Amino acid sequence: MVEVGMAFLSALLGVVFDKMASPRVVHFISKQKSTKKLLKKMEISLRSMNMVLEDAEEKEVTNPNVKMWIDELKEVAYDVEDILDEIATEALRCQLRAEFKLVAGNVRNFISSSCLNPFIHRLEPRIQEVLDRLEHLAKQKDFMGLQVGLGGKQYPERLTTSYVRESDTFGRDEDKKKVIDLLLSFDASGNEMCVIAIVGMGGIGKTTLAQLAYSDSRVKQNFNLKIWFFVSEEFVLPMVEKSIIEAATSLPCPEFKNPEEVRVILKKNLTGKKFLLVLDDVWTEKLDHREFLGQLLEYGARGSKILVTTRNKSVASAMHAIATHHLKLLPKDDCWSLFEKHAFRDGSSINADPKIKEIGTQIVEKCKGLPLAIKAIGNLLWSESNVERWTNILKSNLWNLPMEGTYILPALRLSYNFLPSNLKRCFAYCSIFPKDHIFNKDELVLLWMAEGFLQQSEIETMEEVGNHYFDALVSRSLFQQSSRETNSGFVMHDLVNDLAKSVVRQFGTDSLKKIVKMTRYVSDFDESWGTFQNIEADLLKAKQLRTFLTLKDYVLYWEIKMPRTILCLRVLSLGSMGFRIIKLPDSIGNMKYLRYLDVSFAIFNRLPDSICNLCNLQTLKLSWCSELDRLPRDMWKLINLRHLEIDPTPKLKEEMPIKMGRLNCLQTLSKFIVSKHDSASGSNIGELGKLKNLRGNLVIQKLENVRSADDALNASLKDKGNLEKLVLEWNISPKVLGISESQRGVLENLQPHENLKSLSIKR
Known part of the structure; x- marks a missing residue:
């Protein structure tokens, strides 16, 4: 799988170069000559490495030192991306502090005097350390004789003709x-x-x-x-x-x-x-x-x-x-017939050892209806009559490794190599999913967004861009509709899953036990975690994790701590029925890069106020938090928040925090609890009217009178063409409200909002 790993590295470097040129990074360091000079040297060095990738691709097959060089370069590229993310995050935090504390005329002075110098003082040694590593890689490059433009694309030796028996x-x-x-x-x-x-x-x-x-x-x-x-x-x-x-x-x-x-x-x-x-x-x-x-x-x-x-x-x-x-996967009986043709000398298993036939049946099941896989494994076993040999193949991870000469992975390699660069990292990220894992389109798009794989354009949101990427991967047969779910469930064929894992190598894994220093993405697919101390020990093996995703249910109560290694996370997903969090520590506010946080099913009653320091946070999931009774007062500081899922949360009856209208990126807000009065403690219905980008479903609770109902309706529908379902809930009786007249008035107002499919009025 030489080329797919190389293609992933090339895509990673492309993202790094884009981030170096981003306006936020460029503006932030524009007046820091020494930092600007160091970043320029870093870019030049990385581009020189990028120019020899084709030659490295060719030599990696025969030279293990080149493979090690490639992996080290990947690690450096990740570290450079971390530095650039840190610069962008610091620029954002400085901007927010300026907006919150100073008048507009002093913002520029505030940023330069209060933010830049201490941060730059800490940053420059890290950049210098990366430059030293790049210098070392450059010396190795020259020593191994890697040269510009000498390598050529090595495509699988596959030339079809019209002939077939x-x-x-x-x-x-x-x-x-x-x-x-x-x-x-x-x-x-x-x-x-x-x-x-x-x-x-x-x-x-x-x-x-x-x-x-x-x-x-x-x-x-x-x-x-x-x-x-x-x-x-x-x-x-x-x-x-x-x-x-x-x-x-x-x-x-x-x-x-x-x-x-x-x-x-x-x-x-x-x-x-x-x-x-x-x-x-x-x-x-x-x-x-x-x-x-x-x-x-x-x-x-x-x-x-x-x-x-x-x-x-x-x-x-x-x-x-x-x-x-x-073309669909091969039916089960035909899979066996094809396997017989290739695995047994006379094309039949009639005279074969019954034990071998039993093992062969299990091997065929692992091929999941893919003729190419069946032929390859059958040909591999053709000259073998030893039961032990067949057993070893059944129990081995053969399909998880490059299968030289079998054309299974080379066939799929083309599927990856010819992906547009913007899809390569999105697909490779899915290596953290275990085989047969059913994933949801909308959920995966949010994870991609949190990892920075999606860039918003003038005409499309990041979510819309992600939907297009997902559809493109489906159209290329890399994602398939699951037969076990309807509509939203998707899976990757086992061989496609192998492809994704071979792309990221040790940088992503679906097992905590496989974490190494280089690992950036991990999901929890071990059969048993044991104690929290064991989890923490595994997490600490990684240098800088970006995703920690729970996929299975565990009966494990965790008063969560903050291991050093997860402070760099972009994605922290702990939303599981069996994974019950009883407390989030104040130190979660130090996870300044965090963009996705899922603590659904937690049993705490409050979120720490420090969560409002997470200026990069895009998605916050609190569904099924049965004890949650209020949201932090300063939620309005989460200016990048796009999705806030707070339903069902039966004990959440307190009014919305103040200034919710400032969250102008917000698209998902499952319910809005109205403040009774214009108060310093909560948001009135006017704040809802400022949330122009809401879509999907919305429940408005604690309406007190007909006037508040009219205000709620207007605030909900004004400039919100993507809202599909609206529920208005009153605390007063239908008799006092005059519900029938109100409903007629409400329905008359729906004509301009053709996307609104459902309106409910409840007491």
Whole structure:
């Protein structure tokens, strides 16, 4: 998995360079000449490392020292990103202190005099230490002979042809029939594109299915000319053109210097012919490729077809496919038949040792219906008749490791290598999920956002950007809808999970027991934690964790402490029915980078006031905190808070804290408890009117009269086009309120708010 690890490092360095150029960082250090100079040296050094990555990629396979060098460079890149995050956080805190304490005219002086110098004094030695490490890596780079631009991309040696033995395939008869029916129908005329796509994850058998259809006698009879072209990483138009001309003329294609000359030859050889062109393993979505295919179909006779195989639904859309066949995993019985064909000498297990058959059945189950995996493991076992050997393979972590020569991971490697850089880290982050873990789209987007993987644009929120990223990973078959959940549940195939883990290596893990110094992301998938002291000991192994995510329920009460290693966390998720937190310490306010905090199901009645110091906090989850009775007074200081989940919290009946209207980033606020009066202790309904970005569901509680109901309605709906469900709750009787008249008035006001799907009025 050399390349995927290298691709991840390249993506990581890209993020670092972007953060170095961010306005907040640049402005903050603009007057600090020494710091600015150190950061510039750091950038130059990192860019010099980035230039030799291709050569390092090639040499890592044979030189373990190069692999160690790459891992050390990753660690340095993470540390540089931490420094840049610290600068951005300090700039934000200084800005907030200035806004809270000084008049606007003195803000600039306040920032420079009160914040910058002490912070810079602490920061510069850390930057110098990173520079020393980079200098050491530069010396190693030169010693190992890594050079600029000498390495080349090493793609898997996979070159498909149209030939396949039908006796080698199982369970695809129905799929074959459907694809052939598509090829023999949908006769197009005029300029209509007649492209058909086979879509599915890597290794599922798209090429095999295309080969079966291509070789079928009915298809042969239907088309005058058939061309097979393997596209893979690059859609090179001249190569496709050359292949078509050679297939049409049965002669070697001469070299053409003029592209127009090629078009003339193509038109001459395709005109009047009903052709079938198979483009196997297409990745690109460029407009000129679609136009090229349309031109070919115009040359050919009516009924000509182009069959595309791809892992990405968006490729099928980009090609304007008129029909798409989504290839599913192989059924259980056919998995076994395929395994028999490859694992036993005569292609049958009839005469095999019963113990071996039993073990083989379990091995096939681990392959989870992926034909490529079944073939690879079967071929690995073909010459083995020793029960112990089969048992060792069953119990080993073979599928968790690079499987050289089997093409399982190389096939999936392309899925990662050809992801846009903005998706690489999002996908790699999912290495912390254990196999078969069901994850939620909205939840994962919030985690990505907390880790800084999503950048808001002028037209899209970070959440909307994250939704697009998620959909892109689904379209590339890296995420799949779970059969055990409806709508929102997704999983990664085991081999895709292996891919993610191989990308991050020791920097991410789904087990506390696997934490090492370099680990940045971890989830708790150990069967038993034991005592809190054991958890703390494991956490302290890491140098600077960024994510600590609980995924399982444990009956464990934790009066939480703050181990040094988790002060750097961006994500702290302790929301579990079995993981009961009885207290959050005041020191949580020192977690200045924290952007995501989930303490759902906790049994404390108060949050520490220090939580209001977390200026980076974006998501705070307090659902099912059965004893929580009030929120901290200074919540308004959490100016980056976007999602506040406080429902159900049955004992939370105190009015909202003061100045809630200042949280202008807030999108999720499950309930708002109205203050009876304009007071210094709580927020009145006017503060709700300032929260312009609210969406989803909102419950407004403790309304006292008809006037407050009208105010609540206006505050809830004004400039809130994304609000979908609204519940108004009164403390007075329906008789006093005159509920029917009020409801009629309320419903009349709903006309401009077409997204509002539900309104409830309760006593």
